[in-house]
Amino acid sequence: MREDLLPIGAFARACGLSPKALRLYDSLGLLRPARVDPVTGYRYYAAGQLESARLVVWLRRLDMPLAGIREVCALGPAAAAREIGAHWARVEAETALRRDLAAFLIAHLTREPAHGPGKDDLTMTELRHHAHSDTGRVRPANQDAAYAGGRLLAVADGFGPAGASASSAAVQALRFLDDGEPPADGVLDLLEEAVRAAAEAVRDAASGAGEAGTTLTALLWTGSRLALTHIGDTRAYVLRDGGLSLLTRDHTLVQSMVDEGRLTPLEAAADPRRSLLARALTGDGTAARPDLRLYDSLPGDRYLLCSDGLSTVVPEPRLRGLLAAAPDPDRAVTSLIDAAGAAGGPDNVTCVVADAPALAA
Template sequence: MELLTIGTFARASRLSPKALRLYDELGLLTPARVDPVTGYRLYDPAQLERARLVAWLRRLGMPLTRIREVCDLEPEAAAQRVRAFWAEVEADTASRRDLARFLIDHLSRRDTAMPSLAIRYAALSDTGLVRESNQDTAYAGSRLLAVADGFGSSGAPASAAAVDALKPLEIGEALSAGDLLNVLEDAIEQAKRAVHDAAGSEASGTTLTAMLWTGSQLALVHIGDSRAYLLRGAEFFQITTDHTIVQSMVDQDRLTPEEATTHPQRSLLLRALSGAGEAAPDIRLHDARPGDRYLLCSDGLSAVVPPGDLRRVLAEPTAPEDAVRELVALTNRTGGPDNVSCVVADVSSEGRNRTGSGR
């Protein structure tokens, strides 16, 4: 079969001659032959399929090094790589969308006086009935609420390191919204470094769901599949999105929420704080109202206890200390297959902050 000149091949593949020369230099799309006299690159028509795949992947924004890996795989394996890449893109887009919302909220409220509220809080962490050790960390203080769920051989020190890195936020004056973003960014960077040092390898790390209390608002920091919920009046909301493969499949309408609860890959994380040290948490800002009740928990609770039962326990007119004890007891009565940690915080217009048990 007659070989195609670079110009003809470029038009057929919808890649520019400049791009084809670059892909040749990178070993991504090598010409079938190079004319020894003119130096012209000549391509086999059979290479068009690979060239078109390269063009499509570039339109997705995939880096060239990853495109080369995808092109060398069998179709099913290549499809899995593209699916995983797009899940990462969507997670990054969601994170930047949350940052945009945060900035919009901050700028919209910059000149608005916010009411001063108070919180009562409690934290509790339990090993459960099956695991030999506890890799979770739960913490509740006057300004910081946090749950971290470690994984891998260094999961316990990783989760403790993530929470410890945020504890300095307890010290000092209440933050204005204008200072909040910079303070959180610094704290998150410290948490990432601390987890990187504690984890020791990419196979270990932790989730992190934390709230910083500003006196009238709660700034949420979230990465992984620990969760934050809000009970407001009769409504019960999950206010975080799991950074998991299964959640990305739900978002793409490839799984129903019901199917996701029993999917064999439901615990595979897309993002977490780990030895790799690259992933960034989501940051959001929530207006608090008197009567709000917040729940932060590891998946040892949310994966075992149905949302209806979580809502029922939280709706009881009990103190946060009683609520966290009942949630842990409910999990263990259901079999306690994992470590379980939770923080419950109540917002009120008056009254003193109170602490409960925690790690």
């Protein structure tokens, strides 16, 4: 036997994996032993395999699934580092979702019960809203779609030969959410199921063509909170106390490069690849995971949902000023679309603006 080979027990102690785990990883082709005794079946590992084994240990501590670990171990250092970063970003997003849901459940379960007349829990009336979509000054057709109701706001931006049908189908699939008051419990599950239905509708509308699809951003009113779903580069903002905050993160190649530190936000704004999507609802039915969030809403909040025909040509300080100056959602939408046109209107531009009403006892 070679002197640099370690029996499975010694190798397990050196790398921090149990012999049982090593046998599992051998059967999965993830970490093969350097030699297997043909008579006893005993496994031996080379000392040079310790680094790979320790990488597996560390990746398991990050809760990376075995299929992902197999991919990372097959990559070079730079590519492996990027894949680990992408995995951790997904973990953080899922953790944030569970944190928001936990906070909601805690608040719901510890709410003081109402006693006597006039002591009912405060409720929210419906949103005041307005929506409009404009073809712009360059594109021959409009592939955007929008919906604004008392409880549901949605914007979709289609692409490809069936883009208009895809965006309309996605928004239409969500409209049932505006019928009646959505349940406070499980609203994110309800929204996620609605997006699955939207994905199926997009696939049908695009006739299975993978080059066609749509982005989708929607807000669902649940009383004093807003449930958000988002996929692609349509956006949602909130204007609160004079400050404008972006509620969504673009699912684009350029945004991922910003997240990795390979581009600055200023460089990203001018990058010719900024419209390349990393996630969308596509005609070929490819599974795409939407972002899901819960947000507390305050009286006086103003919400903007828009396609990238607005956000790429009108800078945020200008968006904030126009939203703050408009006395109502109708005039806010008009001023925003006019601003996009004044900036050249290179793309379809769609806006939905809604105001959170005052609390009513």
